[in-house]
Amino acid sequence: MKTTSPFAVLLGASLITWAAFVSANDIKHDEYIQFARGIATLNKDGLVEGQITAWVYEKESRPGAKQLFATFAGFDVEAMSERERSNFDNRTQLFRFDSEHGKQITLHLSPNKTLTLPATDSDGITRAQLTLAPLSELSVIQTPGAAPVIDYHAVLPANDNREFNGQLLLVPETGVSVVSDIDDTIKDSNVRNRTELLNNTFVRDFRAVAGMAERYGRFAAENTTVRFHYLSSSPHQLYPAIDEFLQGNGFPVGSLHLRYLDVSDELFGNGDSSRRQKLNTLQQLLQQFPQRRFLLIGDSGEADPEIYAETARRFPQQVLAIYIRDVTGEPATAARYRDTFAGLPAGQWQIFTEPGSLPAIAPLP
Known part of the structure; x- marks a missing residue:
């Protein structure tokens, strides 16, 4: 649907x-x-x-544009705290533009x-x-x-x-690249709940998933060739807010790949442009760096497992591992994962809840 x-x-x-x-x-x-x-x-x-x-x-700067945005999204600006109202003003301004x-x-x-x-x-x-x-x-x-x-x-x-x-x-020709989703992987967004997603995006302070910045920092320390690429379906208008979040919470510097929305496709297409964008951007990265190895980190809230598994099948020599943060309560034995990762080596993918459980980057051959 x-x-x-x-x-x-x-x-x-x-x-x-x-x-x-x-x-x-x-x-x-x-x-x-x-x-x-x-x-x-x-x-x-x-x-x-x-x-x-x-x-x-x-x-x-048209009068009433901000209120129109609030009304359409279902926000009660008068009920917001001063901090929330400031967040709302600053972030929605990124969506009010020529x-x-x-x-x-x-x-x-x-x-x-x-x-x-x-x-x-x-x-x-x-x-x-x-x-x-x-x-x-x-x-x-x-x-x-x-x-x-x-x-x-x-x-x-x-x-x-x-x-x-x-x-x-x-980015050097060889080494390890960590490709990380953002929403519900390193930032608490609650993508599966539309109201919560909008509030977490436009009203509340961005919250980092506990332990993820520290684990990414250890990844970076394990190998001087490690590079980070943050890949998200969030609209590119949110770039300043997301980049501030990454820097403010101590995530390693990395390239940032957001989505340039095609509104007509989103409204009248088949609804899979988000998945296509992530898949295409990810596979372009692997094609650009055929001698690098990749760790793919995402969450179970949307299509990360399926996107990463498809990529691992197409680039079996480049994908080191797939790590999926559990936000749906599905065990690793669930039918979804059994079907999604069918044919991939058992040790190539892992479902996790605690970032500390993610293994260190193994030395490359």
């Missing part, structure tokens, strides 16, 4: 106005840029290549290196795989115990003093 994402319903509630097809390329003072933390690699010539995604938008078409962003990579991204599409999005420069010429942030990231920022008009910064996670 088709199910409609509550996020898609909210996006379809006439809270968005699609910007006119403008010809001006400069970022205006009332427009904003949101970069997603992507992935960088070194090519055979020693140059850094990076995947850069950016969204250009203007905050929606996407800006035809905007070109110039990136400042080093004192002598700039690159210009393709113009944004009708959704305000631009994506590009770029060859940047030798690593020595780029701004690299190397925090002790953390993976290196390459820092860059947008070039703005001379009279605009704002800063829009982006980062790329530097």
